């Protein structure tokens with residue numbers, strides 16, 4: 283017989299679907315009998331340069347400390363980052379990736395009977411965090427695949443406690459400008475926390491792209507989240523953070539697991555924060571790769587969504603998962619976005635030159651196969 287444990291789970295969790303990660307290289311190698319070196323993974327918006335040498339050296343130095351608990355207050359990272367961002371150390375909350383901080387925000391401020399607002403095609407962690415908390419998700423239709431801030435503002439109800447905005451957004455790569463954002467903030471009541479997820483901030487180079495941290499002084503209800511997983515090349519180390527008022531940070535800190543960032547990750551993050559060269563190289567590789575992929579996709583006749591991030595989402599002109607499968611057979615891992623309600627699109631992360639070329643070649647072959 284056995285017990286139906288799903289019935290015992292809290293109601294928000296009962297109907298939850300787990301996050302679908304990009305396929306790991308080793309998994310595809312096993313499935314297709316391919317050599318690991320022959321596989322190109324452009325599925326998780328990772329930094330194609332690999333980790334900064336400064337990060338790996340810092341981790342090596344820290345290895346002898348592995349028997350010790352990390353500094354729960356993350357003093358070194360806190361001081362380094364607060365200086366870099368010109369904020370007070372007590373405005374920072376660290377997490378095991380920014381995902382951890384997003385969930386922590388939902389846990390601290392959402393519950394049954396209240397609601398949270400986010401856009402259609404927004405990052406899938408928001409609905410997961412909201413639903414698990416028991417709160418209701420209000421999904422606002424996108425405009426040209428991007429956030430419709432006016433409609434998002436209009437969707438806020440009296441029971442709304444939180445709004446999630448991703449700028450640039452994943453998986454669409456869309457971004458909104460400073461004026462649009464400040465117009466939005468002006469209309470949002472102060473008791474609604476606006477979480478501005480800037481996971482791809484370091485890549486967004488448009489002149490009018492808002493810098494959330496610079497705007498914190500104007501809005502006490504604004505929380506910025508950022509990560510070391512993308513431009514800083516530490517997705518595997520798991521470090522992210524939020525910048526907020528000290529008051530909100532102190533609330534988050536009540537529930538935060540005391541050692542949610544390990545000492546290796548902290549050391550790696552401090553090192554790469556001081557490594558301006560690595561960050562610049564990450565940006566350069568990304569803008570060159572973006573130009574190459576945009577040109578290649580256009581030449582092959584694919585429509586793509588202009589991206590401010592380190593990935594491009596394009597219309598495959600067929601079932602996106604079928605296209606993904608065909609690319610897998612050629613050793614190229616892209617990311618289906620059917621779970622975002624975009625069944626014909628695929629998201630491809632911007633890689634090194636050779637990787638982008640491999641992807642375009644494989645895509646051209648898929649296209650030929652389908653036409654035949």
Ligand SMILES: *Cc1c(COP(=O)(O)O)cnc(C)c1O
Nearest residue numbers: 379380381405452481509511522
């Ligand atoms: C990648 C990503 C994150 C954060 O990932 P972590 O590795 O948990 O820091 C957050 N938001 C968006 C929109 C992302 O794409």
